Amino acid sequence: MTGTTAAASQSTIRRIIAPLALAQFICSFAGSNMNVMINDMSRDLGTTVQGIQLSITLFLLTMAALMIPMGKLTDNIGRKRSFLIGLVVYGVGALITAAAPGLWAVILGNSLLEGIGTAMLIPPVYILTTICLPDIPTRAVAFGIISGMGGVGAAAGPLIGGLITTGISWRAAFLFQALVIALILLLSRSLTDPLPADPKRPFDTVGAILSALGLFVLVMGILAADTSVPLMLVLVLVGVAILVGFFLWVRRRERAGKVPLLSTSLFRVRVSNLALITQNLQWVILMGTSFTVSAYLQVVRGYNAIQTGVIFTAATVGLLLTSLLAGRLARRFSQRGLIITGFVLCVPGVVLLIALVEGTTGGWPFVPGLFLIGAGLGLMLTPSVNVVQSAFPERVQGEISGLSRSVSNLGSTFGTAIAGTILVANLQRGGEAYGIAMAVVAVLGATGLIAALLLPRTATASAGGPAATARPA
Template sequence: MRGLLIPLTLAQFLCSFAGSNMTVMISDISVDLNTTVHGVQVTITVFLLVMAALMIPGGVLSDRFGRKRCFTAGLALYGVGAVLSALAPSLGILLLGNSILEGIGTALLIPPVYILTTLLCTETAARVRAFGAIMAAAGLGAAAGPLLGGAITTALSWRASFAFQAVVVVLILVSSRRIRDPLPPDPARRVDLRGVLLSASGLVLIVAGILAAATNLLVTLGLVLFGALLLAGFAAAARADERAGREPLLSLALFRNRVSDLGLLTQNLQWLLLMGVSFVVAAYLQVEHGYSAIGTGVVFTAATAGLLVSSLAAGRLVRRHRRRTLVLAGFALTAAGIAMLLLLPGARTVSASAFVPGLGLVGLGLGAMLTPSVDLVQSAFDERWQGEISGLSRCVSNLGSALGTAVAGTVLVLNPGGRGYAAAMVLLGLLAVAGMAAAALLPRNPVAPAR
């Protein structure tokens, strides 16, 4: 089983790494491709948004064509995007390779990671350990992305970071040859194209509206409202399909499970906080204090260490404590870490060591709750629902990542300097408190999986 989990874990690490490593390349990419900080922010956000928008159809396609087949196809597409990004002569080509191709590839390969893990690990203890390893890889990839990306950028160039990703793709493809799909594909599984268009368009417009706030608040309002209307149309269409006996893209029954609903909300906030804090700190250090890529990456070592320690201990923690308790404690630690980071702006020079306590607490908090949140959501449904709930879970998490960079980055653009840093950190702190409130509503003893 361990040999089968290695490529799945490595795939999750790679996709999380891709979402965060560019935060330390802001200055280098801006200069090399003659663009701005906002241009790089858009590239990062679009990558995360494409993943979020297509993760639900990715789960459906996994059931229709087979988990292993979609996993392999997603990796191949991701590898092409990584190579194109490494050779990009302009921001537009980088957007195509990184944001579009890598984003689509990730949406194809990530749902199979979680579906295969759920199906291959039938015992609760084994499943918790497996999810612990995968979520540790997810968190570690996101937290270590700035350090590893900074080291590669400083030693070689930002382009080498994408070449590194292409090499990792090849390693995963080779090591995943022994994985066998435990369930046959379901060719009769309907792909709701109308649902795909409505849900993807709605999510894209909402995040695009947030990004537009840096230039035009009226445009922001229009895009967000239009996006919300499209999502409402998606829900109405899904309800109509169910009443007519047709299979919608996403069954609305998934939203009638209180444990899953609250678990999804906490997942969204966790990734929003992780990517939001990463982007704010990285942009602040590089733009306001002239830190290099490797210097910025070193600052994030504390978050990486904290997240790694708590993620690796997740299996033991879940056996000893209620998942609700772990999620609640994780948000409390994260809020405390953000409060410490909030005290730093204003000085003319900022020491890297000043960020250690705050980032360390953020890493510990996020690592402690990533696994129990995922386990709560996946375990709330039986095998019949795993394709849909896996896609929805990853969609919600990646939407959180996209919102984290969009919201925090927009606040920074609107308020340059220490004021922007402080404003973004205050907002993130309030969202951490909201996460605590959501976790407090989780039941102490979740009921059996829905069927």
């Protein structure tokens, strides 16, 4: 009987995980593969490095801004339906981008449609995993696979994108995404949604608009730094003001007994707050490093897409190595310990990318730093997600999943916007601009390490268990 139950459990995991993990992979891949196409796309589309950076950042921003509203909408339209609609929207966006005659079409197809599609399909990935796999150890394994595939997608994006771009065309990379989406749609036929949709569930439209608008204006302010510092300051302040207005609106709805877009109770669990910070800064490191190193290699040193992608293999190998060991390490070390170790590897990795590259001409000096960053991220991506998701009951998994994914994607957005803007605005200064951009990434990584050190030991006893012992701060 036990053997039959175990076999059924394994069958359920495979049936659920295959489409969900592949979906996380392709969305993460989309966030990093364009980094190695900067020269090819800018030449073909008649635009600039700033134009390509804008499209990449807008893609990441669209995901981040819409992740919370889309996470809430899954309750109204159903988890599986949201997942499938998101796949279709994403696929259409990929096809439009593949045929793009100019930058405007890339922004429409990639930045907007692929961003919207990702925001619709990613929350159901984590919600369906949670509600379909009720026992914590099995769920932890599933989260590990899904988060690991996300990390692999982001780390391998430059290599795969470089191979396709150099071997065929940058447009073929988007056709590749469309083909993967088609495969996921086929695999999704076996997915089931245990909970019925509730179309009458209240939806906070004003809150959704305020949160999305605030994040958009804030990030656009960061991007404006290379053109006008006064404009940057104005936009950043306006963005912050709108986000403050959003939280005041949420509190007002809660006090009136109405359902807000985002419950303030989600921010009353100290362990989850700290884990969300580590999540955000992990993706700052990954995407900030990916864009800055890629842009520097292509624009300053003249590397092509495949040469750039091959150098990034070091990060992919490091991430795969530690991801494969994650299950074994999880049985021996706490989630807190793995997150701390991850940052301890990442921060020196960024420092090496600054120190070893100075005064060199080849690609090998990038390898040690990228390997350490990949290895560190492989260790801590899954524990951070586990801590956040497991800190809350199933009834709020839609909210916390949307918040968690939004925070991670904001990290990707900030990494590309902040480090990328520092580099792009000072490309004429070459290595000096690269060093400053990477130094900012190192400081933000050190901030993540501090947040990890503040995680309570009692709430993270093992990577396989929940963080349910966390108490409101």
